Amino acid sequence: MTERVHAVQPEPNMVQLLTPEGQRVDNPAYPLDITDEEIAGLYRDLVLVRRIDTEAIALQRQGELGLWASLLGQEAAQIGAGRALKPHDMAFPTYREHGVAWCRDVDPLTLLGLFRGTNLGGFDPREHNFNLYTIVIGAQTLHATGYAMGVVRDGAVGTGDPSRDTAVLAFFGDGASSQGDVNESFVWAGAGNLPVVFFCQNNQWAISEPVERQSRVPLYQRASGFGFPGIRIDGNDVLACLAVTRKALDDARNAQGPTLIEAYTYRMNPHTTNDDPRRYRLGSEADTWKLKDPIERVRAYLTREAGYESDFFAEVEAEAKKLAEHVRSGCRELPDPAPESAFDNVHVTMPPELREQRDDFVSFVAEVSA
C-alpha cells in the first residue's frame, strides 16, 4: 500500500492530435476533419472557461463563494469531451466539470449557487442534459449507467436515426476509479452493453494522493477486464479529446457499448480553494506541465499554422472580460434563499410532521427577528 510499487508509466501510447508545440499530428484510428474556424471556436471555449475559473477563485478569495474546485489545466479534456456531445446526449459531471457545463450552455452562474451556499445545485438536469454536480465520489457513474439503461428502454440506441440515438457521458477522476460505485458501473455497462462513455480525467492527484495510490497500471487498462475498450488520450490536447470522445459516443449511440477514456492531464491548482498542495507535491511538477498547457498549443497552431492574428485573440480576450464581469456581478446578485426554504422540496408532498416543524420555524424566526 505504502511504497510506489510500480510508478505509472509516464504517457505510453497516448492519442495525441496536437502537440504541445501546436503541430497537428494524424492518427488513422481517430481521423478528425475539423476546420481552422472550428479550432478557433475551441480556443475561444478554452479561454472563456479558464476565465470563468479565474473569476470564481477570485470570488472565493473575496468571500463571495465558500469554496471552488478549479479546472485549471483540464480545460482541453472538458472542452474536447463537452463539444463531442450532441444536445440530446446526457452528461454526468463531478464537481469540477465547469468546462463541460459551458459546452452544455449552462450559465456559469447556475453552478455558483452550490459553492456560494445559496442552494444545493438547484437546476433541472434535463434542461441542458447536464446533471447536478455530484460530490460523493463515483456516485454519478451509476446514475449515468442507469440513465443509459433508460435510453436503451426508450429504443434510443442503434436506430441509425442521429436525432434519436443517444449516448451518456460519465465523468470521474483518477481517485474515483477506486470506488466500488465506479467499478460496479463498469460491470453493468459491460454486461449490459450500455450506451455510456466513461471519461476519467486523470489529473494525477486525488487531493494529496498521487495516482499510484489508486493503481499501479494505467487507468484506461481497467476497462478490458469488464469487456469494453479503454484508451488513454492526451488530456491537454483538445483535438484528441474531441476526436476520441466523439468516436466513443458514436459507438455508444450505435449500440456498440461502452468505452473508457482516460484523459491524461494535470490539476494545476490546489484540489480546491481549501487545499494546500505544498504539503504533498513539488512546484516543479506544475512547471513541467505548464509546458503542455492546453491553451497555448492551440494558440500556437492558430497563429503559426492557421494565420490567425492578434485581432482575433483580442476579440476573445474582450469576450472573456465581458464574461468575467457577468460572473462577478451575477455572483454577488445571487439571491439568498428564504430561511424556510430549507423545508421546501424535501418531499413532493410535505408530511404533517415536517409541516409542523416548518410552521414552528417560521413563527419562531419571525418572533426572533421581531
Add this chain to the structure above:
Amino acid sequence: MTERVHAVQPEPNMVQLLTPEGQRVDNPAYPLDITDEEIAGLYRDLVLVRRIDTEAIALQRQGELGLWASLLGQEAAQIGAGRALKPHDMAFPTYREHGVAWCRDVDPLTLLGLFRGTNLGGFDPREHNFNLYTIVIGAQTLHATGYAMGVVRDGAVGTGDPSRDTAVLAFFGDGASSQGDVNESFVWAGAGNLPVVFFCQNNQWAISEPVERQSRVPLYQRASGFGFPGIRIDGNDVLACLAVTRKALDDARNAQGPTLIEAYTYRMNPHTTNDDPRRYRLGSEADTWKLKDPIERVRAYLTREAGYESDFFAEVEAEAKKLAEHVRSGCRELPDPAPESAFDNVHVTMPPELREQRDDFVSFVAEVSA
C-alpha cells in the same frame, strides 16, 4: 442488461492437468511433481467432503439444519485450493467452502452451527487460519486484503523464510465479482502489491442468474486492469487447482503480489436447499457437467494409471461412512444455546443498558417458564 450480449466463451486456454478421462497432461508453466500416493490423498479428500455435503443435505431435509449450501461439483476447486495452503496461510471463505474447511482441519461440525441456528459461526478464525463464513457477498475479500496488509506490516512476506512468509487466500463467486467490495479489494491488492490470492469459483450461476449477467468476458480477465495476473483453470481438475493455486500463493509469499484465479466449474445442486433450479436452468446442463465430474477423473487415473485397486476405494468408502456418522450424530448433539446467550459477546464489555435488558429478559423467561 437483459440479453446475453456475448455468451462467455466456453473454456478458452484453461489450465488443465488431468482430463475428465483421467489422463495426466503437462503444462510447462505449472509443473506439478506429485506422487500417486498424494493423488490418492486428494481423492480421499474429494470423496470425504462430498460425503459431508451429502449428509448435511440429508440433515437439512430431516429438519436438523435450517439451510445448507451444497458444494457438489466444486470439490476439486476447493480441495485443490485448500491443499495448496500452508498451515500459517490464512483463508477467507464464503458460505460454501466446506471443502476448504476440511483442508484446514476444521471439524465439519464446527460449520453446522451457523446452518442449524445454534450460533453465528462461533469459532476462532485464527485457530485453523480459516475465517468465519461470510454471507454478505464479497465482504470477505476486503477482510482478506486487510489481513494481507497486516501480514506485510508483520514483515511476513518476501523474507525467503518458508516458515515465515505468509499468503492469504480469498474465496468468492462469479456473482460476487460484481460487488464493489470485491473490485475495491482488487484495487487495494494491486496498488499495494499485497500477498493475497483471489480464488473465484465460477460455478456458472449466482442463484438464478447465469454468469453472463455479471460479465460478457471471462472473469479471470478482470485482474489485468488492476495490475495483476488472472488465470482460468479447470475447476473440476484438482491437480490444476492445486498447482496453479500453489504457484499463486508462492508468488504472494515472495512479495510478487496478488493473482486472480478463476476456477471454471459448476454448481451441480440447487443454490441452497431452499432453491428450485428448475425455474431457471435445464437439467441437461448438469448432465453435460456430470461428464466432467471432479472425482471420477481422479478415480479413473488412480485405477488406470496408478494401479490402485478396489481395496483402496473400499477403505475410503469406509472412512466416508465413519465421517458421515460423525456428522449425523454430531449435528443432532449440537447443544442449543441458552436463551440469554443472545446478549453475550455483543461487546467485550457489556454496557449498562444492555445488562438491564439482559436481566429483564432472564427474569422474564424464568417467570414465563415457571
Add this chain to the structure above:
Amino acid sequence: MTHELGNMTMAKALNEGLRKAMEDDPKVVIMGEDVGKLGGVFRITDGLQKDFGEDRVIDTPLAEAAIIGTAVGMAIRGYRPVCEIQFDGFVFPGFDQIVNQVAKFHNRSAGLVKMPITIRIPSGGGIGAVEHHSESVETYFAHTAGLKVVACANPSDAYWMIQEAIADDDPVIFIEPKRLYHAGKSEIDDEPTPLYQARVLRPGAHVTVAGYGMTVPTLLEAAKVAADDGIELEVLDLRSVSPIDTDAVVESVRRTGRLVVVHEAPQSFGVGAEIAARVTQRAFYSLEAPVLRVTGYDTPYPPSRLEHEWLPNLDRVLDAVDQIMEY
C-alpha cells in the same frame, strides 16, 4: 364489498399489486437480483418477467449499490423503478446511494427532479434463517430526511400499499414482513386506505398497542388474550413508519392513557423511542403511565434457535400490558 381478486396470501397480493402497477404505468420497471425467471427468492415477482419482458423486469448483476444507483439514473430518465433488495441485511451496500442520492435528489434539484423509486425490503425474523436474513432496518431510513417508510401487515394492504408506494412521486422504502408472506389468505379490500394513515384494527379502552408489519398479528393475538382478563387493548396498525400518523396515536392515547409500542428492530434509538417522545410531548397530561416498548433487544439478530424468545412475542407484549396497567 371486496375486490374481485378475492382471497389471497400476502405474497400473492404483492405480486398482483406489482402486476397492476406495471399495467397502469409503462414506466414502472422492476430491478433486482433473481427477480426474473426465479421470481425472486420469495416469488413475489413470479411471472412478471414472462409477461412484461426482460426490459421491465430486470435481473441485475449482484450489486446493491448499483441497483439503487442505476434506479436513480432511470428516474432521471423518467422511469419509475421498483428495486427489490433480496433480504433486509443486504440493503447496506446500497445504503450510500439511498441516503445520499435517492433521499436527497429531489431536494438538491430544488424540486425539479422527482425520485419515484420504491425499494422493497423483505424484512424481519421468525423464519429460522441464517444471519443477515432476519433484520429490521426501517429505523435507518425513517431517520433519513427525504424518505418515506411503510410496512404492510395483511394481504389487502400489501396489494394496495405497494401500488400507492409506486404511484407516490417520493421515494418509498417498502417493508415487507417476510414472515407473513404465506401466513394465510384474506380478502382484498375494494378500496385502498391512504398510504400514510394508521388504522385501528380493534378498539379498546385501557391500553393502546401500536405496531406495524410483522408485529401486528401478535398485537391482535394479545388483544384477544387480554380481553379474557378484562383488559381492552386498542390495536393500532401504524402502516406508515415515516411519516408516522401521530394524530391517530395521540387521539387513541388520549382515550386510553396508556401506550405500548412494539417492533422487532433493536430498542435503542428505534421507532418506539420516537413515538414515545412525540406522544409524551403531545399527550403529556393524558398519560397514566410512560410509553413502554416491546422490541428486539440491543444485540445483533440472534441465531435462529433463539429468535422466538428474542422477538417481541405474545408473552412479552402481555407482560408489558400488565406492567403498564400497574401504573
Add this chain to the structure above:
Amino acid sequence: MTHELGNMTMAKALNEGLRKAMEDDPKVVIMGEDVGKLGGVFRITDGLQKDFGEDRVIDTPLAEAAIIGTAVGMAIRGYRPVCEIQFDGFVFPGFDQIVNQVAKFHNRSAGLVKMPITIRIPSGGGIGAVEHHSESVETYFAHTAGLKVVACANPSDAYWMIQEAIADDDPVIFIEPKRLYHAGKSEIDDEPTPLYQARVLRPGAHVTVAGYGMTVPTLLEAAKVAADDGIELEVLDLRSVSPIDTDAVVESVRRTGRLVVVHEAPQSFGVGAEIAARVTQRAFYSLEAPVLRVTGYDTPYPPSRLEHEWLPNLDRVLDAVDQIMEY
C-alpha cells in the same frame, strides 16, 4: 493540576492523543484518505506519517468500504486500526462494512475475535461547507448493536477520549465536532474521565439541558443567558451517545424535573427521542414537563447560507427553555 501539554486546540489535542496512542501500542495504525503527507484535510494526523512511517499512517485508495473492510482484516491479524472518514457524509459507502462486519464480528465469533477499531468522523455543520460536509450521522450507529458512539466537546476530552476509544477492545465511532477543531484553546486535564460517563458542566436547579459534541458550547452559552433571567440550567455533556449515561441524566432530571435535549442530527428517530423515552420511563413521576428536543429539522442539511438558522442555536435552545418552564 493539569497536564504538562498545557493549552491547545481540539485539533491539536486529537493529534497529540493519536500520537500518544501510537507510541503506547505499536499495533495502532491510522488509515484514511489524505492522512499522510497532508495530515488529513483537517490536519488532525499532521506529522504522524513523518514520525511513524507509511506503514502505520496509511494513505489509502479512495474507497470507504475498503477502508473499513481492510481494517476488519487488520484487526483479525491483531492490529488496532484507527480509520479516518474525511467528512461525515462520506461514511455511507463504508456503512455495510461497519454495520454488518465491524459491529457484528465479535458476536459472530462468539467473543473469540475482538474488533478494536476506532472510526473517526469529523461531524456536524456550521462551517459554511457544501453538501455532504455538515451531516450528523451518529444516530445510525447508535441504533446499531455492537457499536459504541462517543463525541468530544473540548480539547481535554478530545485528547483523552481518542486514546480511550483506541484502547477500547470494542469498535468505537468517534464523533469529532469539526466546528470546534479550532474554536479555542484550553488546558488538558491530568486525568481522563471514564469514556462512557456524562459530565455535569454546570449545576442548575430548574432545567437540565443535555447535549454532546458540537452543541455543548451552545448549552453553556444558554445557561449564562438564562441565568440572567433567573433560570438555572444544569448543563450535561453526555460525551457518550451509545451507551448513554442514562443514570446521570435521570439523576439530574429527578432534581430539575425538566429536560431539554439538543443535537444537530434530524429530530425524528434521533438521539433525543431515545433519551426522552428512557428518561420518561425512569423518571415518570419526577417530570414537570415532557422532554423537549432542540435539533436539526427533518430535512437534508440545508445550503450553508441557511445553516445558522437551521441549526439548534442559542435562540432556539433558550426558546425551548422558556417553553418547558411554562409547564
